Amino acid sequence: xxxxxxxxxxxxxxxxxxxxxxxxxxxxxxxxxxxxxxxxxxxxxxxxxxxxxxxxxxxxxxxxxxxxxxxxxxxxxxxxxxxxxxxxxxxxxxxxxxxxxxxxxxxxxxxxxxxxxxxxxxxxxxxxxxxxxxxxxxxxxxxxxxxxxxxxxxxxxxxxxxxxxxxxxxxxxxxxxxxxxxxxxxxxxxxxxxxxxxxxxxxxxxxxxxxxxxxxxxxxxxxxxxxxxxxxxxxxxxxxxxxxxxxxxxxxxxxxxxxxxxxxxxxxxxxxxxxxxxxxxxxxxxxxxxxxxxxxxxxxxxxxxxxxxxxxxxxxxxxxxxx
Amino acid sequence: xxxxxxxxxxxxxxxxxxxxxxxxxxxxxxxxxxxxxxxxxxxxxxxxxxxxxxxxxxxxxxxxxxxxxxxxxxxxxxxxxxxxxxxxxxxxxxxxxxxxxxxxxxxxxxxxxxxxxxxxxxxxxxxxxxxxxxxxxxxxxxxxxxxxxxxxxxxxxxxxxxxxxxxxxxxxxxxxxxxxxxxxxxxxxxxxxxxxxxxxxxxxxxxxxxxxxxxxxxxxxxxxxxxxxxxxxxxxxxxxxxxxxxxxxxxxxxxxxxxxxxxxxxxxxxxxxxxxxxxxxxxxxxxxxxxxxxxxxxxxxxxxxxxxxxxxxxxxxxxxxxx
Numbered sequence: 001x002x003x004x005x006x007x008x009x010x011x012x013x014x015x016x017x018x019x020x021x022x023x024x025x026x027x028x029x030x031x032x033x034x035x036x037x038x039x040x041x042x043x044x045x046x047x048x049x050x051x052x053x054x055x056x057x058x059x060x061x062x063x064x065x066x067x068x069x070x071x072x073x074x075x076x077x078x079x080x081x082x083x084x085x086x087x088x089x090x091x092x093x094x095x096x097x098x099x100x101x102x103x104x105x106x107x108x109x110x111x112x113x114x115x116x117x118x119x120x121x122x123x124x125x126x127x128x129x130x131x132x133x134x135x136x137x138x139x140x141x142x143x144x145x146x147x148x149x150x151x152x153x154x155x156x157x158x159x160x161x162x163x164x165x166x167x168x169x170x171x172x173x174x175x176x177x178x179x180x181x182x183x184x185x186x187x188x189x190x191x192x193x194x195x196x197x198x199x200x201x202x203x204x205x206x207x208x209x210x211x212x213x214x215x216x217x218x219x220x221x222x223x224x225x226x227x228x229x230x231x232x233x234x235x236x237x238x239x240x241x242x243x244x245x246x247x248x249x250x251x252x253x254x255x256x257x258x259x260x261x262x263x264x265x266x267x268x269x270x271x272x273x274x275x276x277x278x279x280x281x282x283x284x285x286x287x288x289x290x291x292x293x294x295x296x297x298x299x300x301x302x303x304x305x306x307x308x309x310x311x312x313x314x315x316x317x318x319x320x321x322x323x
Numbered sequence: 324x325x326x327x328x329x330x331x332x333x334x335x336x337x338x339x340x341x342x343x344x345x346x347x348x349x350x351x352x353x354x355x356x357x358x359x360x361x362x363x364x365x366x367x368x369x370x371x372x373x374x375x376x377x378x379x380x381x382x383x384x385x386x387x388x389x390x391x392x393x394x395x396x397x398x399x400x401x402x403x404x405x406x407x408x409x410x411x412x413x414x415x416x417x418x419x420x421x422x423x424x425x426x427x428x429x430x431x432x433x434x435x436x437x438x439x440x441x442x443x444x445x446x447x448x449x450x451x452x453x454x455x456x457x458x459x460x461x462x463x464x465x466x467x468x469x470x471x472x473x474x475x476x477x478x479x480x481x482x483x484x485x486x487x488x489x490x491x492x493x494x495x496x497x498x499x500x501x502x503x504x505x506x507x508x509x510x511x512x513x514x515x516x517x518x519x520x521x522x523x524x525x526x527x528x529x530x531x532x533x534x535x536x537x538x539x540x541x542x543x544x545x546x547x548x549x550x551x552x553x554x555x556x557x558x559x560x561x562x563x564x565x566x567x568x569x570x571x572x573x574x575x576x577x578x579x580x581x582x583x584x585x586x587x588x589x590x591x592x593x594x595x596x597x598x599x600x601x602x603x604x605x606x607x608x609x610x611x612x613x614x615x616x617x618x619x620x621x622x623x624x625x626x627x628x629x630x631x632x633x634x635x636x637x638x639x640x641x642x643x644x645x646x
Contacts, residue, residue, distance in 0.1 A: 050580075089538075090561060098561030098585065215412075229579070238413060238421030248579040256552070256571040257373075260591040262421065268583040 002320055003056045003115035004301040006047055013047025014114070016301050020056065023111050023119040030068035030122050032077060036295075037061040037113045037318045038138045039308040040168060041224055041246070043106070047305055051107060058114035058318070059106040062128060062137035069122045077125040078140040079118075080274055081105040097271045114301060116320045126274045132281045135295075136288045138317060139172065140277045143286060146172040148272030149243055153218055155182040160216045162186075162235050164207075165223030167193045168291065168315055169245060173220050175286045178202050185216075190311055196290055207231075214238065214262065220245055226252030238262040243269050291315045325643055326379045326438035327624040329370055336370025337437070339624045343379065346434050346442040353391035353445050355400060359618075360384040360436040360641045361461045362631040363491060364547055364569070366429070370628055374430060381437035381641070382429040385451060385460035392445045400448040401463040402441075403597055404428040420594045437624060439643045449597045455604045458618075459611045461640060462495065463600045466609060469495040471595030472566055476541055478505040483539045485509075485558050487530075488546030490516045491614065491638055492568060496543050498609045501525050508539075513634055519613055530554075537561065537585065543568055549575035561585040566592050614638045 003020035006013060025031050038060035042050070046057045059081045065072040084091055084099035091099050105120065106112015128137045146169065155161055159182040163174045166186040174186045174197055186197040186204045194204045212234035219232045224246035232242045233255070242264060259266065280286045293313035296304035298320040308316040326343035329336060348354050361383035365373070369380045382404045388395040407414055407422035414422050428443065429435015451460045469492065478484055482505040486497045489509040497509045497520055509520040509527045517527045535557035542555045547569035555565045556578070565587060582589065603609045616636035619627035621643040631639040 095562055226579075239418055244579060244583050246579075246583065248583065251576045251578045253574045254577050254579075255574045256549075256567060256569075256577075256591075257573075259589070260567050260569065260571065260593060263591045263593055265591075266582070266589040268579075268586045268588075270583060270586055 001116040001323070002298050003111075004058070004298060004318075006054050006057055013044075014057065014301050014305050016299050020115060022117050025068045025119040028121050028123070029119045030065045030072055030125060032063040032079065032118050032120065032125075033066050033323070034061050034063040034113050034116060034118055034320050035076075036134045036138045037320070039304060039316045039318065040142060044305065044309050046107065053107060056111040056113075056115050057106045058112035059104070060138055060141045061113035061118065062134050062140075063113070063118065065125065066117075068119075072122060072125055072127070076128045076137070078128055078137055078274060078278070079105065079120040079126070080124040080271070081107070081141060082271065083110060083121055083124065114298065114318055114320075116298075116323055126278060129278060129282045132278065135292060135317070136281045139288050139291075139315070140274055140281070142169050143172050143176070143277035143280060144272035144274045145169065145245070145270065146176045146272065147276045147280070148269055149173055149220060149245070150176055150180060151272065152267065152269060153241055153243065155180045155218060157181045157183070159183060159218060160237075161218045161220070162216045163220045163222065164188075164228050164232060164235075165221070165246070166197050167311075170220070170222035171196055171291055171314070172286065173222060173245065174202055175200060176280070177220075179285055192312065192314065196314075199290065200287060210235070216240060218243065222246055224248065226254065229254060233258050233264065236262075236264055239264070241265045241267060243267050245269055292317060295319055297321060324439040324646070325621050326434075327381070327621060327641075329377050329380055336367075337380065337624050337628050339622050343438060345440050348391045348442040351444050351446070352442045353388050353395055353448060355386040355402065355441050355443065355448075356389050356646070357384050357386040357436050357439060357441055357643050358399075359457045359461045360643070362627060362639045362641065363465060367628065367632055369430065376430060379434040379436075379438050380429045381435035382427070383461055383464045384436035384441065385457050385463075386436070386441065388448065389440075391442075395445060395448055395450070399451045399460070401451055401460055401597065401601070402428065402443040402449070403447040403594070404430070404464060405594065406433060406444055406447065437621065437641055437643075439621075439646055449601060452601065452605045455601065458615060458640065459604045460601075462611050462614075462638070463597055463604070465492050466495050466499070466600035466603065467595035467597050468492065468568070468593065469499045469595065470599045470603070471592055472496055472543060472568070473499055473503060474595065475590065475592060476564055476566065478503050478541060480504045480506070482506060482541060483560075484541045484543070485539045486543045486545065487511075487551050487555060487558075488544070488569070489520050490634075493543070493545035494519055494614055494637070495609065496545060496568065497525050498523060499603070500543075502608055515635065515637065519637070522613065523610060533558070539563060541566065545569050547571065549577065552577060556581050556587065559585075559587055562587070564588045564590060566590050568592055615640060618642055620644060
């Protein structure tokens with residue numbers, strides 16, 4: 001089948017191939033024909049060698065079930081990316097996304113969605129409501145992660161929140177936060193990212209004009225840059241919380257003293273609840289279309305990766321051709 | 324009066340002077356004659372230039388009130404180190420230790436306890452019960468910080484906890500944790516630190532023999548070294564907590580990816596409740612004497628600082644002479 005394969009060093013870090021073996025579903029798994037997939041920052045890092053993953057990347061997708069489940073046959077689905085053992089200490093503790101033996105779609109031990117077909121456990125699949133188009137459904141995975149921020153750190157109208165980096169994932173997080181009615185500021189450098197946030201009624205501050213005063217109760221760091229984290233530490237109030245949402249490859253320089261002195265909490269955050277994200281899209285509470293900068297056929301995958309890495313662009317989609 | 328003054332570059336980073344001006348108490352403050360004071364890692368960092376503090380260091384002490392309060396006159400006291408405004412947003416939110424306008428004894432804006440006399444607000448003082456000797460009372464400040472770890476992160480018999488670095492502060496934290504009955508491991512390199520923990524019935528592991536398996540619910544990092552934090556990240560389980568208890572001067576290299584992927588919480592921790600610490604000492608639940616490596620007169624302050632920086636030693640005390 002057609003697929004993109006990670007090939008660090010080549011153009012864009014990925015290579016289009018026509019003869020990648022089709023994935024064969026294990027017991028309890030379904031085969032899904034991928035309709036549309038999205039490139040995120042983690043994919044860009046993977047193409048640069050992160051996780052030493054050397055197969056098919058891609059974990060944001062929408063597709064149709066073509067085999068493996070009578071209940072789901074022909075249904076349009078999105079899929080949770082962690083495939084778990086259900087037996088280890090983490091699974092037994094209800095922390096399946098941290099399964100000790102997991103494979104992760106397009107990230108670790110399992111071919112991803114930048115291909116004509118992908119397999120996933122049936123229980124990982126969520127049927128997409130008719131009201132949700134493919135170009136919306138493709139962001140369910142990052143939108144679920146955005147929802148998780150609010151689940152872990154409930155906010156109300158008095159909560160002062162900053163989201164740093166409102167390009168791709170940050171734009172979803174900012175939208176989810178603003179639905180809660182908190183006192184939100186979106187911080188970025190990109191005119192496009194700032195304009196999108198403003199259109200959604202979110203107060204914006206250019207990154208160069210931020211005057212940190214240790215006043216925010218919650219800061220979401222989604223710039224992916226160590227400099228961003230340094231600013232986050234100066235934005236957050238004593239005993240406040242910084243949520244780390246970026247994919248950081250390699251080591252970062254960080255001044256830890258203010259974290260101790262100000263008793264700051266730094267919390268990593270990865271996956272979230274798909275049903276909540278689908279409901280936000282079904283009820284049109286989150287705008288996605290304005291975040292999409294382009295759609296490429298799989299054959300032009302290397303070009304698509306280059307476009308996704310260009311800060312002028314936001315979300316870049318890939319559409320595998322029909323079999 | 325006699326005092327040590329920070330003098331980076333000179334021997335030990337401190338200089339003994341005979342003619343330092345006596346502190347004059349402001350309204351609501353008392354004057355305390357210092358009986359005994361302790362050197363902690365923060366003092367060592369301050370002597371190296373941390374916080375750019377250039378006056379009298381020292382914040383762990385026990386002394387006798389000699390002026391400023393009828394109620395406390397002649398009483399033996401220990402003192403909370405943050406002197407607050409009671410008016411800023413932090414004070415009004417009940418976070419006085421994070422007062423925006425605070426001075427901190429021997430650390431920021433206020434002469435400390437390595438002197439014959441010190442002043443503090445009366446409300447900062449806690450009377451020391453008769454059962455508690457001076458050599459115990461002098462550790463109330465770090466012991467209170469140790470108590471705060473358990474207050475912020477309650478543990479029970481099933482909680483797997485590691486304390487990394489059980490020299491000074493870590494030895495107190497390990498003792499407080501073991502009182503809760505958790506599954507505790509003390510990790511260190513120093514034979515003396517490991518032997519002390521073993522004598523208290525705490526399971527120990529030499530730092531070179533740790534096999535991190537991401538299994539600990541709670542890891543307390545009190546080594547003060549960035550390498551310690553790197554190991555902490557590999558010890559803690561997904562969704563587990565790392566408490567940062569060290570004073571870190573300067574920037575550290577840190578790999579942030581596992582914090583995000585494993586959704587780890589990193590929490591800074593500084594001050595704690597003095598009454599709880601005094602009660603632990605009064606009821607003899609925490610052993611201090613075995614942690615004291617030496618007691619020096621103030622005149623030999625530079626020598627005392629050098630001794631405190633020597634990993635062979637644990638707690639070094641300073642005893643100002645009588646006026």
